Amino acid sequence: MTDNRPQFLLGLLERMIEIREFEEGVRFLFLEGQMPGTIHQCQGQEATAVGVCAALQTDDFITSTFRGHGHALAKGLSMQEMLDELFGSETGCCQGKGGSMHLGNMQKGMLPGIAIVAGGIPLATGMALALRMQGKSQVVACFFGDGAVAEGAFHEGVNMAAIWKLPVIFVCENNLYGASTRVDLVMRNTRISDRAVAYGFTGETIDGNDLLAVFEATQRAVSQCRSGGGPFLLELLTYRRTGHSRRDPCHYQPKSERQQWFDRDPIERFAAQLQSDGLLDAAGLEAMKSQAVQRFEAAVEQAKAASPPTLRDLETDVFVSEAST
Amino acid sequence: MKRQGIAEALRDAIAEEMQRDERVFCIGEDIGVPGGWGGAFTVTLGLDERFPGRIINTPIAELGFFGVAVGAAVMGMRPIVDVQYGDFLFLASDQIINNAAKLRYMSGGQIAVPMVMRAPVGATGRGSQHAQNMERFFTGVPGLKVVAPSTAYDAKGLLKAAVRDNNPVMIFEHKLLYGSKGARAEPGAVDATSDVPEDDFIVPLNEAAVLRDGVDVTIVAWLLMAHVSMQAANRLAKDGVGAEVIDARCLAPLDWTTLVASARKTRRVVIVEEGPKTGGVAAEIAAGLCERCPGLSVDRVASPDIPVPFAPVLENAYRPDAARIAAAALRLLRGNREV
Numbered sequence: 259m260t261d262n263r264p265q266f267l268l269g270l271l272e273r274m275i276e277i278r279e280f281e282e283g284v285r286f287l288f289l290e291g292q293m294p295g296t297i298h299q300c301q302g303q304e305a306t307a308v309g310v311c312a313a314l315q316t317d318d319f320i321t322s323t324f325r326g327h328g329h330a331l332a333k334g335l336s337m338q339e340m341l342d343e344l345f346g347s348e349t350g351c352c353q354g355k356g357g358s359m360h361l362g363n364m365q366k367g368m369l370p371g372i373a374i375v376a377g378g379i380p381l382a383t384g385m386a387l388a389l390r391m392q393g394k395s396q397v398v399a400c401f402f403g404d405g406a407v408a409e410g411a412f413h414e415g416v417n418m419a420a421i422w423k424l425p426v427i428f429v430c431e432n433n434l435y436g437a438s439t440r441v442d443l444v445m446r447n448t449r450i451s452d453r454a455v456a457y458g459f460t461g462e463t464i465d466g467n468d469l470l471a472v473f474e475a476t477q478r479a480v481s482q483c484r485s486g487g488g489p490f491l492l493e494l495l496t497y498r499r500t501g502h503s504r505r506d507p508c509h510y511q512p513k514s515e516r517q518q519w520f521d522r523d524p525i526e527r528f529a530a531q532l533q534s535d536g537l538l539d540a541a542g543l544e545a546m547k548s549q550a551v552q553r554f555e556a557a558v559e560q561a562k563a564a565s566p567p568t569l570r571d572l573e574t575d576v577f578v579s580e581a582s583t
Numbered sequence: 584m585k586r587q588g589i590a591e592a593l594r595d596a597i598a599e600e601m602q603r604d605e606r607v608f609c610i611g612e613d614i615g616v617p618g619g620w621g622g623a624f625t626v627t628l629g630l631d632e633r634f635p636g637r638i639i640n641t642p643i644a645e646l647g648f649f650g651v652a653v654g655a656a657v658m659g660m661r662p663i664v665d666v667q668y669g670d671f672l673f674l675a676s677d678q679i680i681n682n683a684a685k686l687r688y689m690s691g692g693q694i695a696v697p698m699v700m701r702a703p704v705g706a707t708g709r710g711s712q713h714a715q716n717m718e719r720f721f722t723g724v725p726g727l728k729v730v731a732p733s734t735a736y737d738a739k740g741l742l743k744a745a746v747r748d749n750n751p752v753m754i755f756e757h758k759l760l761y762g763s764k765g766a767r768a769e770p771g772a773v774d775a776t777s778d779v780p781e782d783d784f785i786v787p788l789n790e791a792a793v794l795r796d797g798v799d800v801t802i803v804a805w806l807l808m809a810h811v812s813m814q815a816a817n818r819l820a821k822d823g824v825g826a827e828v829i830d831a832r833c834l835a836p837l838d839w840t841t842l843v844a845s846a847r848k849t850r851r852v853v854i855v856e857e858g859p860k861t862g863g864v865a866a867e868i869a870a871g872l873c874e875r876c877p878g879l880s881v882d883r884v885a886s887p888d889i890p891v892p893f894a895p896v897l898e899n900a901y902r903p904d905a906a907r908i909a910a911a912a913l914r915l916l917r918g919n920r921e922v
Contacts (some may be wrong), residue, residue, distance in 0.1 A: 353691030360689045369657065370690045379683065380647045381786050384654020387639070391608065391660060411677070414647025423644070575692035576726055578749035 264537050270312055270469060271532060272546055274304040274525050277328045278438035279550040283558065284344065285500070292562075294346055297358050300328040300469075302499035304526035306431045307332035308397055309472025313480050319367045319385055321378040324359040327399055333368045335361065337557040338456045347564035355575065375436075376402060376409035376501075379428070383415045384536075386424035386488070396445060397425040397483045399476070405436025407453065408444055414491070420457040425483035427476065428491045431466060433498040438510045454491035466494030467524040470531075487562045496524075509514070584778040588762035592735035592779050593701075596742040597663060597785070601634050604661060607746055608637040610652050611665040611701075615640035623667035624703055624761050632838050640822040649675035649700070653683045653751075656698040661746060668709075669702035669717040669755060681753040684726030691745070698743045698752075705757040705807055705857060706891045706898050707769050714891035716806070716858035718755050722835040722867065727843045729786050729835035731755040733809040736777035737832060742784030748788060773810045791838035793845070797825035800912045801845040803868055804855040805831045808903060812855050815908035826912060834864055842868065843875050851880045851915040860885035880918070882911045 281301045287293040300307065307328035310319065314333075322329040330340055335351060343350025344358055353362045359569060362370030369385070370376035382400030389396050406412050409428065418428045430450050434441055441448050454461025460482070464475045474496055479490035497519035499506050508516075532538040587595070613620050614627040615638035621628025631638040632854065641648040646668055652662040666672055672679065675835045686694045706714045722729050732738040738756065745752035759774040762768050792811065795816050804812040809830040818828035819862055827845050831837065846852050852872055853864040865883045873879055884903045892898055 264718065271721060350691070355691045356689045362690060362693070364657075364690070364693050370686065370694070372682065374677055377650070377677060377682060380650020380678060381654035381657070383647070384651035384656075385658050386654075386656035387651060388655040391636070391655075392658070411646055413641070414644035417642060418644065418651055420646055440913060490651045553879070575688050575690075577728075578687065578695045578697075580749060 262502045267532060268537060270473070271296075271525070271528055271538070272310055272550070273332060274309045274469065274528065276337070276553070277304045277307065277331050278525055279547065280331060280340075281327060283554045285553070287558065290580045293344055293424055295344070295357050296504050298325040298503045299500040300498070302519065302523065303433060303496045304328055304367055305444055305472050306466045306496055307389040307454055309469050310389070310401070310427070310429055310476045313368075313476035314398070314399060315488060317367060319394045320368065320370045321365045321385070321398065321400045322362070322371040323375070323378060323402060324371060324373040325403070326361050326395065326401070330361045332366060332502070334366045335363050335368060337554060338560060339363065341557045341561035342564050345561045345564065346566055347561060348567040348571065349564045353571065356511065367469075376406035376411035376415070378402065379411050379415035380418070382426050382428075383419040383424055386426045386569075387418065389420065390422075390424060397427060397488070399427045399429055400566045401429045401431060403436060404430060404432040404434065404441050404450060406430070407450055409434075410461045416453070416491070417457055419489040420459050423486060424488050426489040427483060428489060430491065430493045431496055432493050433496050435498055435502070437502045437509070438506075440510070449493070451491055451493040459491070461491035461528050463495065466496035467522045467527065469524055473532070484501050488522050503506040584780055585608070586776055587779045588764075589732070589735045589738045589756065590624060590626050590761040590767070591719055592739040593742055594628065594630070594777075596739040597627065598630060598633060600743055600746040601630070601637060604746070605728070606659060606661045608639060608660060608665065609663045609665070610639040610641060610648055612643055614638055614665070622665060622836050624756075625767055625916065626665070626701070636747055644679060645671045645674035647676040648731045650682065652698050652737065653678055653686070653696060657686065658698045661697045663699045663701065663746065665701035665787065665915065667703070668713045668716050669704040669710050672702055672720070675920055679721070679727070679751070680724050684724050686854065687750075689725060694750045696751050697749045698734075699742065700751065700753045702753065702755055703758045703761075704755050705759055705909055706902055707758045707771070708893070708898065710893040711890040715858070715877070716755075718834050719858060719863045720752055722864050727835060728752040729755070730833050731805045732832060733760060733774050733806050733830050734777045736779055737786050737792070738783055741780055741832070744785040744788050745819060752788065755806065757836065759807050760810075761862045764894055773807060775810070781874055789833050789836050791809075791832050791841040792830045792843065793827065794830050795826065795828040797827035799848045799849060800822055800851040800853060800915055801827045801829060802853045802912065803829045803831055803842065804910060805834065806857065808855040808857050811903065811905055812908055814905035815912065818905055818909045822913070824912065824916060831868065835870065837871065839871065839875065842872060846872050846876045846879055850878070851874075851912070852881050853908060853911045853915065854881070855908055856883065856885040857902055858886055859888045859890050880915045882915055884908050884911045
C-alpha cells in the first residue's frame with residue numbers, strides 16, 4: 259500500500275471527479291430533453307460512494323437505491339454501460355429494462371438499485387446470509403438514505419443482520435433530506451448511528467464529505483465484518499445539492515445551509531489535501547477534470563448511437579425458462 | 584406408496600429437496616425452535632434436527648425475512664420461506680411484488696430469484712385476519728408463479744417442482760386440508776390424503792388436473808373448493824347430470840389447454856372460489872374462457888364481498904358449499920343464469 263499510496267489516493271480523487279462530471283453531464287442531457295425518464299443525482303455526495311467502495315474488494319457486494327449513479331461508478335461499472343442504460347439501450351447494464359433507478363451489474367458486485375425506500379436493506383441481509391451459508395468471506399455494503407431509517411424494512415433487515423452477526427455494512431448517507439422533508443421533522447434523535455446500539459452492534463457517525471475519513475471508517479467496518487463481528491452501521495453526514503429528482507429546485511433548503519455545505523465540497527477538500535501533500539498541482543487537477551469530461555462525452559456519443567431493445571425483448575426476462583439441475 | 588396428508592407430504596418434499604440440493608434452506612417464524620411447533624401447521628416439524636443451520640428461525644418480521652429470502656436467492660441459494668397465515672403476506676408484499684417478481688426483468692435477465700413461498704389460507708374459525716384466500720392478490724403479478732394443491736400428492740409434487748424452478752413460486756395451502764386426523768386437525772377438516780409414491784416425482788407448475796370426467800357441465804375449483812366441487816358433482820350425478828370437475832391447481836400460469844378443452848366439450852362452466860367474488864381468480868378464469876370460447880355459459884360461485892366472519896353459522900354461509908355449486912350447474916343447464 260505504501261508504495262502505491264499516492265497512486266491510490268489520486269485514483270480516489272479521479273473517481274470522485276468522474277462521478278461529478280457524469281452527474282453534471284447527465285443533468286444537462288436530461289434538462290435538454292435528450293435523455294428519457296427521471297434522474298436522482300448525487301452531486302456533493304461523491305465521497306460516500308468512493309470512500310466506501312474503495313474499502314471493498316472487487317468481489318464484495320453493494321446494494322443501492324434510486325440515487326445510485328455514484329455507487330455504480332464507485333463499484334466499477336463503466337460510464338458506457340450506465341449511459342447506455344440511461345438512454346434505454348439494449349447494451350445498457352440492464353439491457354434498457356432497468357433505467358436510472360435500477361443500475362447494477364452483479365458481475366461487478368452491484369445489485370441493481372432498489373427504488374423502494376429501504377427495500378434493499380433486507381436484501382443486503384439476505385445476501386450476507388447466503389455468503390455465510392456458502393462459506394464465503396465477502397461482505398455486503400448496503401447504501402440507503404436518512405429517509406429509509408423511518409421504514410419498517412430498516413428495522414427488520416438491520417435486526418436480523420444483528421441477531422445473526424452477518425457481514426453487512428449498513429451505510430446511511432444522511433444528506434439531511436428525504437425528498438423535501440428535513441431529517442429533524444421525522445426523527446427525534448437525528449444521530450442515526452445511535453440506532454446501532456439498540457440492535458446490539460456498533461455504529462459510527464462520520465463526516466461523509468471527508469473522503470479519507472469515510473474510507474478508513476469503512477475499512478474498520480469491513481474488517482470487523484470479515485472477522486465475524488458484523489454488522490456495522492456507518493452514518494455518513496453529507497448533503498444533496500441537487501433536487502430530489504428531475505426539476506426539483508430545492509426551495510426548501512436554506513441558502514445559508516447550502517452555502518455551508520458547498521464550502522465543504524468533498525472533491526475540493528480532497529484535491530486541496532493532495533495538493534498540500536505535493537501529490538497534485540492545479541494543472542493536474544484540471545487535466546483530471548477535462549479527461550473525465552472527455553470520457554463522458556465519448557460515452558454519450560456511443561450511447562446515443564446504441565440500439566434500443568427490439569420489441570421482441572418486451573416479454574423476455576420475466577421468468578427464467580430453464581429449471582435447475 | 585404411503586398414505587399421507589398434506590402436512591406430512593410437504594414435510595417429506597422439503598426434506599427430500601434439502602437432502603438433494605444443499606442450496607435449499609427454510610426460513611420463517613417458529614420453524615426452528617427446539618421443542619417448538621415446526622411452523623404454525625407442523626410442516627417443518629423435526630427438520631431443524633435433520634438439517635442443522637438450514638432451518639432459519641426468524642423474528643416476527645414478514646417484510647424483513649421475505650426480503651432476506653430474496654437476497655439469499657439472488658446469491659444462488661434456494662430458500663423456502665413461509666408465513667404462519669397467508670394474511671401476513673400483505674406485510675411481505677413489497678418484497679414479493681416489487682423485488683422477487685421484478686428483479687429478473689428490471690436487471691435485464693442478470694438475476695434469478697429461485698425461491699418458494701408457502702402460505703396457509705382459508706376460512707377456519709379465526710375471524711377476518713387469519714382467514715383470507717390470498718391467491719387473488721398474487722396471480723396477476725407478472726414474474727410470480729402461483730399454485731394451490733388440494734391433495735397430498737399434488738402438494739408434494741408441486742412443492743418439489745417449485746423448489747427446482749428458477750423463479751419465485753407461491754404455494755397456497757388450505758388449513759382445512761393439512762390433515763383431518765390427530766391433535767392438529769382443524770374442526771371441519773377434509774380428508775386430502777393421497778397414496779404418495781416413495782420414488783421422486785414432481786407435478787408440473789402449469790397443469791390442471793381433471794378430477795372427474797363429465798359432458799354436461801364443467802366445474803373449476805382449487806384447494807378446499809376442489810373437494811366441495813366433487814361433492815357437488817356427486818349430487819349432480821344423482822340427478823343424471825355429468826359434471827366434469829377440474830382442479831385448476833396451478834393458478835399462474837393457468838392451464839388454458841385443459842380448461843378450454845373441457846369448456847368446449849360441455850359449453851357450460853361453473854367456477855368456484857373461496858373468497859370474495861369481485862376481483863377474484865374466478866373472474867380471470869371466466870374472462871379467459873369467454874375470450875377463447877365464444878358463446879360459453881359461465882357462472883361463478885364465490886363468497887360474498889365481505890370480510891371473513893367468525894360465527895360458525897356465518898362462516899359456513901361465507902364459504903361456497905356443494906348445494907350452491909350444484910344449483911349453479913343446474914341453472915346453466917336450464918339456460919337460466921338468474922337466481
